[in-house]
Amino acid sequence: MNKTKYIFVTGGVMSSLGKGIAAASIGTLLECRGLTVTLQKLDPYINIDPGTMNPFEHGEVYVTDDGAETDLDLGHYQRFTNSLLSRKNNLTTGQVYNTVISKEREGEFLGKTVQVIPHITDEIKKNILALEEGNDVVIVEIGGTVGDIESLPFLEAVRQLRTDLGRENTLFVHLTYVPYIAAAGELKTKPTQHSVKDLLQIGIQPDILLCRTDRFLSDEIKKKIALFCNLRFEAVITAKDVDNIYEIPLVLFQEKLDQIIIESLKMWTRKPDISNWEKVVAKIGKIDDEVTIAVVGKYVAHKDAYKSLHEALEHGGLYNNSTVNIKYVDSEDIEEKGAREFLSNVDGVLVPGGFGSRGFEGKIQAVEFARVNKIPFFGICLGMQMAVIEFSRNVCDIKSANTSEIDNGIKDPVIHLMESQKNVNGLGGTMRLGAYPCKLKKGSLAYKAYDMNKISERHRHRFEFNNDYREKLESKGMVLCGVSPDNHLVEIVELKDHPWFLGCQFHPEFKSTPLKPHPLFREFVKSSLSHKNSASNN
Numbered sequence: 001m002n003k004t005k006y007i008f009v010t011g012g013v014m015s016s017l018g019k020g021i022a023a024a025s026i027g028t029l030l031e032c033r034g035l036t037v038t039l040q041k042l043d044p045y046i047n048i049d050p051g052t053m054n055p056f057e058h059g060e061v062y063v064t065d066d067g068a069e070t071d072l073d074l075g076h077y078q079r080f081t082n083s084l085l086s087r088k089n090n091l092t093t094g095q096v097y098n099t100v101i102s103k104e105r106e107g108e109f110l111g112k113t114v115q116v117i118p119h120i121t122d123e124i125k126k127n128i129l130a131l132e133e134g135n136d137v138v139i140v141e142i143g144g145t146v147g148d149i150e151s152l153p154f155l156e157a158v159r160q161l162r163t164d165l166g167r168e169n170t171l172f173v174h175l176t177y178v179p180y181i182a183a184a185g186e187l188k189t190k191p192t193q194h195s196v197k198d199l200l201q202i203g204i205q206p207d208i209l210l211c212r213t214d215r216f217l218s219d220e221i222k223k224k225i226a227l228f229c230n231l232r233f234e235a236v237i238t239a240k241d242v243d244n245i246y247e248i249p250l251v252l253f254q255e256k257l258d259q260i261i262i263e264s265l266k267m268w269t270r271k272p273d274i275s276n277w278e279k280v281v282a283k284i285g286k287i288d289d290e291v292t293i294a295v296v297g298k299y300v301a302h303k304d305a306y307k308s309l310h311e312a313l314e315h316g317g318l319y320n321n322s323t324v325n326i327k328y329v330d331s332e333d334i335e336e337k338g339a340r341e342f343l344s345n346v347d348g349v350l351v352p353g354g355f356g357s358r359g360f361e362g363k364i365q366a367v368e369f370a371r372v373n374k375i376p377f378f379g380i381c382l383g384m385q386m387a388v389i390e391f392s393r394n395v396c397d398i399k400s401a402n403t404s405e406i407d408n409g410i411k412d413p414v415i416h417l418m419e420s421q422k423n424v425n426g427l428g429g430t431m432r433l434g435a436y437p438c439k440l441k442k443g444s445l446a447y448k449a450y451d452m453n454k455i456s457e458r459h460r461h462r463f464e465f466n467n468d469y470r471e472k473l474e475s476k477g478m479v480l481c482g483v484s485p486d487n488h489l490v491e492i493v494e495l496k497d498h499p500w501f502l503g504c505q506f507h508p509e510f511k512s513t514p515l516k517p518h519p520l521f522r523e524f525v526k527s528s529l530s531h532k533n534s535a536s537n538n
């Protein structure tokens, strides 16, 4: 039995080089050698979690089974590995300070001056080491770019861990950038040299460099980088740009990254078996169909806001041998110009999750367009709530139907705040969060997709279907086909007399992976393809 090993992944030169995916891909490669891995993200901001941040600012908030609102990198970890993620897998500066300051108030440090070193760094180390149990390797991604003031305590903590745990139990992987300068016709290594210097200044010598670049690095360039950055030649790895992120583990495998890692950490593993990922990538290469799906939301200008959704649609497409062209539509534009303008040429309509009333009416118009024109429709969280409002207004003739998210005093709150939410204090971490069970009705679209009668999915919302309207909506043809085991909460709605119309109160996109596309995305894309084909036959 190996002792748990720690890999620390840092980033240099600039942000957006793909540190999260690089860390996740290391996880993929180690799992292919039969190792059990987990990943942790250290985020240098003062918020306790990203739950209250604007998606324009931070991108998607990813949710774990145990109800943590986390960084979107955890979504990558989930899609690339089998690691079981929980709130332990995302640590922020805010959480660290919060704990240390609470301890200080309780008198735990009595007589001492509380300082960044050792109190903050000890708290960080404790949280990293808390992931040891059951894992052969813990991969820790340090947010931000080396040189930022904010991430210094995290870097100091992992620097100390090398001494605490020993050289053979820790590994520093640094992601840098090697740009090709067209005017000079050359790849430039200087930014990488500087970035490593910055790391050395804080006492960290990287063991492996992942060099993000648009072409394979020649041996000559690798030798130069190795020489200037005090590394073995083999430890300079090309992290070449790819067309599809799921190729990254294969590119790194080709560069023998996994072998260098296990050699450096003195680990014994079985031979790597990367065939599952090779199959996925081969399948991507053979796709010969395409389908266009409109995603009608508010955060459409910032693609990271719908990261998991985007990936889940791609997985659904992959299963159906089709590219999914996502047409992002701003629901406020629909309010201005009407749904037809934007949705008449699409094969499926998806209304994703969201908060705040801006653009609500445009989303409701999008649902109506999909319902009336029999275009496959998928509503997620807020999207399901919009579908319930649309149906209430236009089919059940409840003209003033709305959600109390708009205003507490509305006449027909078909979506309302559930009892437990009425006494909530503060907005951070207080929604219905995390995994909840749901019972499915036999014969429904959901039941057919999952092929199970009890499922578990993750939630992140405050408002719920109002049970006072159940009977009325059911009598007009809305099928409440997914409910909580005690029958109190409506979790999935569907429509009869429609090829595929489904709204769910949870976020299925968080659980989709390329190896296991989520059943609802699989079926939604499938029905969108049939819609496309039937339209072209008419």
Ligand code: GLN
Pocket (backbone or CB within 6 Å): 352, 353, 354, 355, 356, 380, 381, 382, 383, 405, 460, 461, 462, 463, 464
């Ligand atoms: N704003 C809605 C609610 O809080 C929907 C949330 C979401 O879509 N994630 O219930």
